Amino acid sequence: MFGSGQEDGLMRGALQIVLAAAFAGMAACSGPASDGATDSDGPAAEDEAAAEDDVNIDVWLERMEVGSRELYSARDAVIAALDLEAGDVVADIGAGTGLYTLLFAEKVGAGGRVYAEDIEPRFLDLINRRAEDSGFDNITAVLGRENDVTLPDDAVDVVFIADTYHYFSDREAVMKSVYRALKPGGSLILVDYDLKPGETRPPGKSHVRFGRAGVISEIEYIGFDFAGDRAVEGLEENYFLRFVKADD
Numbered sequence: 001m002f003g004s005g006q007e008d009g010l011m012r013g014a015l016q017i018v019l020a021a022a023f024a025g026m027a028a029c030s031g032p033a034s035d036g037a038t039d040s041d042g043p044a045a046e047d048e049a050a051a052e053d054d055v056n057i058d059v060w061l062e063r064m065e066v067g068s069r070e071l072y073s074a075r076d077a078v079i080a081a082l083d084l085e086a087g088d089v090v091a092d093i094g095a096g097t098g099l100y101t102l103l104f105a106e107k108v109g110a111g112g113r114v115y116a117e118d119i120e121p122r123f124l125d126l127i128n129r130r131a132e133d134s135g136f137d138n139i140t141a142v143l144g145r146e147n148d149v150t151l152p153d154d155a156v157d158v159v160f161i162a163d164t165y166h167y168f169s170d171r172e173a174v175m176k177s178v179y180r181a182l183k184p185g186g187s188l189i190l191v192d193y194d195l196k197p198g199e200t201r202p203p204g205k206s207h208v209r210f211g212r213a214g215v216i217s218e219i220e221y222i223g224f225d226f227a228g229d230r231a232v233e234g235l236e237e238n239y240f241l242r243f244v245k246a247d248d
Contacts, residue, residue: 001221002172071162071191072099074234078162079103081232081240082189087111088157091142091181093149094118094164098127098139104160105136115156117142117149147173151181162191163238165215166208175222179245188224188243190215191235212239219243 071078079100084090086109092101095116104114116127116139124141131139144150147170159178168174178188195211216226224243232240 002218070235070238074232075099075103077233078191078235078240079107081230082158082160084108084158089113089115089155091115091117091149091151091156091159091178093144093159093161093178094167095127096123098123098130100160100162101127101139102130102134102136105131105134105139108138110138112138114139115142115151116140117144117151119144119146146170148177149174149181151177153180154183156181157183157186159186159188160191161189163193165190165192171218172222175219179222179224182245184245184247186245187227188219188245190219190241190243191238193237194239212241216241 084104084107086107088108089112090104090108092098092104092114095101095118098116101114101116105112108114116124118124118127118141121143124143127139128141131137142150159182161178165171182188192215193208195208197211197213212229219241220226220243223245225246227242227244230240230242
């Protein structure tokens with residue numbers, strides 16, 4: 001039912017290379033330190049380091065958010081399509097820089113909660129900083145594992161996975177952990193590149209192995225009920241699928 005471990009490992013390795021290159025690019029953008037600057041320079045040195053961090057964050061946001069095109073430009077329409085309510089608990093799986101995490105936090109309000117899950121600690125550090133800067137105290141950063149999203153059982157109303165599913169090295173194990181985390185009747189929203197039958201993968205999408213039919217089959221195998229796809233304004237290359245965890 002699920003892909004070979006060897007292929008998945010190669011795909012995950014490719015993702016790690018991309019992340020490493022991006023982090024290296026961030027460091028390069030900081031530039032050399034000022035002449036004579038040392039750890040003993042006090043507040044001036046700390047202010048300069050903070051300024052360099054701000055430059056690095058700008059680089060991240062440009063590369064990881066604006067660079068994702070549809071998922072960035074259609075973000076408001078995607079949020080609307082989720083039908084979130086105040087007080088909902090949402091899990092943003094593969095949260096990255098926190099683009100959707102912050103939007104979810106605003107939507108569910110002070111009575112809600114957003115779990116920002118990722119396997120890269122530096123992403124979580126960035127999300128915590130952005131949450132603090134934006135005044136959100138309803139975001140919890142969660143360090144996931146390759147085979148587990150490490151969320152509490154029966155705790156989440158909506159799980160959101162965008163441009164991430166095809167990177168999972170152990171999709172079956174990860175999605176079983178997602179199933180456990182959802183409350184009975186909770187929704188799984190999956191947004192990803194729609195590789196159509198017979199289509200040649202475009203540049204930059206070589207890691208996408210199958211289209212919506214294959215994804216639906218795999219998610220149903222886990223035990224989810226397919227609740228249909230939804231046309232979302234601004235999404236042309238990506239599909240928007242909803243699944244439901246049946247009430248026990």
